[in-house]
Amino acid sequence: MRLTYTERQKAFRSEIRSWLADNVPKTPLQSFDTEEGFEQHRQWEARLFSGRWSAVTWPEEMGGRGCDLIEWLIFEEEYWAANAPLRVNQNGVFLLAPTLMEYGTDEQKKRFLPRMAAGEDIWAQGWSEPGAGSDMAAIRCKAVRQGDHYVINGQKTWSTRAVWADWLFGLFRSDPDSTRHHGLSFVLVPLDTPGITIRPIKQLNGLPGFAEIFFDEVKVPVENRLGAEGKGWNIAMATAGFERGLMLRSPARFQQSARLLVDLYRRNRDVADADPSIRDAVIKAYMDAEAYTLATYRTACRLAKGGQIGAEASTNKIFWSELDLLIHETAMRILGPRGELVQHPVEAAAINGATHNWLDGFLFAQAGPIYAGTNEIQRNIIAERMLGLPRA
């Protein structure tokens, strides 16, 4: 055990820190769930790419830096501390890319990864359907092979970023006679293909953060399939592992929110201390953000020594989603009657220029225990795979 950074890691930290200091936009971008904000964020991805910072863990030949997981954590720490924009291509860079690198052909990697790194292709996810939410194996949307194409018919829903994204990756039933997790294929679909209708869905904040997608005789070339036909389930599970595991929610995000919460509390103690349990919640938020960070470093070190990420990915998902709720619920309690206000410039105060929209964060935190596999599903996974309890 050696809990110190090497000279190389320290140098890496200063390199990204100074690049961010020179490049992070001085005024915050608009939400990426608006048309204009989406384009601003796409341009930010291109800017990151120009400094080779858009996908640091990827191999150099794909536009990355070949960083290990510790360097990735350092990158994320500096990124969140600098209050840099949210990553509009998170679905692609952190979820699809690791899957592509593991299951994709060389041709697919060359075709998709560099464009993804440059922000030229922004990716949406296509898992859920009206009848397939937590029970993802109930997928019905069909992709039936006809010669060198799949013909897709059906519907996907809750597809994040799909309103303005360029591509979608997801699971489709390629064997119409199959049931459950058999006969599914992992297919990459350009969202401008004829036959696709995208209907935006407004989220709690009123912006179209996700969409439902209708497929009517949509033709997609066979070379857009990732992995073998009918083996999509296993590939999707690998993606879900990345999502719940390390890459989706880096600890720095919560450390930054917790630090801003401490700051909010310190500036409002005259009102906040009227309820002594608020202080307790602030300290708990700080401690849990540290705990999540420590657990992630530990997992990163275990993986570096050849370990595997298993059911602890499910413990991660429960922990960060509940932590995010704690942080933002506590902020709302401090803000009191001002919490409901859509714009409250008073609280746009700063640590290193960092601002935080507590209401936005509070609304988004409500989704945490639901997306990427509900926390109930995660608890089942923990009970059955980590603890060995019998299936129902």
Added chain:
Amino acid sequence: MDFTFDDQQTAFREAIRRFLVVEAAPEMLREIWETTRSGRSAELRAKLADQGLTALSVPEEFGGIGQSDLDWVLVHQELGYHGIPDSLTDSAYLAVHLLNRLPADLALKRAWLPRVAEGKARVAVGHPINPLVGDVEMADLLLLWHDDEIHALSRDQVEATPVPSIDASRRLYEVRWQPTETTLICKAAQGKALWQGLIDRATLALAAQLLGLANRMLDLGVDHAAQRKQFGKPIGSFQAVKHHMADVAVKIEFAEPVVYRAAAAVTENRPTASVQVSHAKLAAGEAALLAARKSIQVHGAMGYTWEADLQMFMKRAWALDAAWGDRKFHKTRVSDFVLAEGAALGPGSTFI
């Protein structure tokens, strides 16, 4: 950056685990705790010494093996899991911490360190953070706090009144004694830092034991849920029961690395050590208390009996959570750090 233990450390832990499974089974511990006045067994202590546990912190020149706080943390998880009473930690970890840092020419140090290492001496440690002192009647030596001074006394120099605890493993005493020039072995000027280090180590030791206890209660709950049948199937197949156990697993998963970071900070004497051990004990205590609550629920009426082993571990968890600084004490230490002007918080501050 390496957040893993080396092979030697994990192998030692594994050896201790295998040893305790055989030599400290619950029925054996119950026999000692419930039928003897001292609650301790000379035979078990000798076996623990054979495993090297009493010599762990003692320097080689005094017959020990000179291991670090980091090695202890894994051992303490096992001691917690198996419910080994406090006397071993008090003698071989805490008292040795004080003795190690006393001046080299002190006769007391040269006399007692080898005896502790051999497992032939029990040392009780008294500090006002705890209202009572543990294992006084069995103690060959007492190291007691008085205004940050360290005093060394023999058992017959103190008046000790036993005060029963609901935790059958504990032997607590109210102690009355007179500090004198002859009992004084370390003045307050040096003693203050030694007691500070002692509280940090005691907190760390208990945090690791609480993790072990949480794991034990989780295992007992999972075993019961897998075997007990109602409505024609194991109760562990029901989601409500599964989720109780999953919640405990999550708490343990995110408490363990906090304890390990604190162990590294104590080992390296980092300025953040005190805050980090307090955080560790709060996190491990929360895991242990949740494990107790959820495991008794899963056990049903059996969990409320003296007969089921769960009570042994549950009561130790309740007691240890409040020993060497209760939650109020440790929360205040963390909150004083977090709320201080210019505190190092946020991304990148974790390993300062």
